[in-house]
Amino acid sequence: DWTMAEFRAAKIAEIRAQVGDGKVICGLSGGVDSAVAAVLIHEAIGDQLTCVFVDHGLMRLGEAEQVVSLFREHYGIPLVHVDAEAQFLGGLAGLTDPEAKRKFIGGAFIELFEAEAKKIGGADFLAQGTLYPDVIESVSFTGGPSVTIKSHHNVGGLPERMNMQLVEPLRELFKDEVRVLGKELGLPDAFVGRHPFPGPGLAIRIPGEVTKERCDILRKADFIYLDEIRRAGLYDAIWQAFAVLLPVRTVGVMGDHRTYDNVCALRAVTSTDGMTADIYPFDAAFLARCATRIVNEVQGINRVVYDYTSKPPGTIEWE
Numbered sequence: 001d002w003t004m005a006e007f008r009a010a011k012i013a014e015i016r017a018q019v020g021d022g023k024v025i026c027g028l029s030g031g032v033d034s035a036v037a038a039v040l041i042h043e044a045i046g047d048q049l050t051c052v053f054v055d056h057g058l059m060r061l062g063e064a065e066q067v068v069s070l071f072r073e074h075y076g077i078p079l080v081h082v083d084a085e086a087q088f089l090g091g092l093a094g095l096t097d098p099e100a101k102r103k104f105i106g107g108a109f110i111e112l113f114e115a116e117a118k119k120i121g122g123a124d125f126l127a128q129g130t131l132y133p134d135v136i137e138s139v140s141f142t143g144g145p146s147v148t149i150k151s152h153h154n155v156g157g158l159p160e161r162m163n164m165q166l167v168e169p170l171r172e173l174f175k176d177e178v179r180v181l182g183k184e185l186g187l188p189d190a191f192v193g194r195h196p197f198p199g200p201g202l203a204i205r206i207p208g209e210v211t212k213e214r215c216d217i218l219r220k221a222d223f224i225y226l227d228e229i230r231r232a233g234l235y236d237a238i239w240q241a242f243a244v245l246l247p248v249r250t251v252g253v254m255g256d257h258r259t260y261d262n263v264c265a266l267r268a269v270t271s272t273d274g275m276t277a278d279i280y281p282f283d284a285a286f287l288a289r290c291a292t293r294i295v296n297e298v299q300g301i302n303r304v305v306y307d308y309t310s311k312p313p314g315t316i317e318w319e
């Protein structure tokens with residue numbers, strides 16, 4: 001039978017054969033997939049690989065710093081850190097349509113990558129942590145007609161424009177297999193076990209217009225929610241949990257004051273591959289604790305709701 005150790009060795013040979021003495025550029029998103037792909041490719045070809053972390057300012061609290069330190073300090077893998085918050089937030093200003101937001105973000109990534117590739121004298125290959133479900137969902141929805149549900153910015157588009165070949169060593173794998181491979185490659189358990197995080201980041205968790213102020217509000221709420229989940233020992237039982245900042249304000253009362261502030265939705269699902277999902281059945285006291293903390297500690301939110309929709313018919317992300 002096919003063990004991960006064998007998969008690792010086979011992929012390393014495959015990457016070497018594909019790449020030869022060419023140069024590879026790899027985009028890190030902060031997620032497990034691109035990190036595992038990068039570490040595997042680094043093991044295969046060493047410093048022929050350049051990793052680029054495009055920090056779009058749409059990461060969670062402290063996340064950008066964690067990614068940079070993991071790669072530079074823990075692995076000694078050279079990493080270009082591009083601070084592009086102003087560019088992304090500038091371009092997102094005024095955009096409210098979910099696909100328009102995704103398309104802008106995908107396009108901005110291409111431009112930043114092109115610029116970074118030029119700086120290293122051009123790259124022959126583009127590496128991505130694309131998984132099997134990413135491939136399927138960007139083409140058609142399982143069993144249904146061929147419709148794009150969401151444009152995943154890490155699939156397609158990039159290589160044609162950049163005149164590079166793709167290196168996608170995880171293309172046949174599901175998430176649980178990527179985690180096994182990550183452990184095999186020596187990535188820390190806490191990193192390998194991280195919940196998935198979408199390439200477009202918080203932009204697709206802020207329905208409506210994305211602003212720096214709304215990102216900051218969402219980061220605080222999300223941090224509290226995940227903190228409560230960790231304290232309750234539930235993190236590893238959940239596939240993905242996150243907060244969403246809704247473009248709706250409602251009336252509330254704090255002390256003897258009327259408030260008129262944003263609604264925050266909490267989402268948590270179980271899944272094995274992200275293609276279908278069930279809601280996580282928190283007990284009521286847990287959700288009440290999260291709601292109380294978020295309303296008390298986050299200025300700008302005065303109401304918290306829990307999303308009870310499975311996938312299908314909902315998707316995991318709200319956009």
Ligand code: XMP
Nearest residue numbers: 151152153196197198199200274315316317
């Ligand atoms: P949906 O919302 O389609 O999400 O049910 C399924 C899984 O995919 C993640 N997701 C993305 N991952 N780029 C990514 O790398 C994307 O554009 C993207 N959109 C959604 C989502 O977080 C969930 O795990």
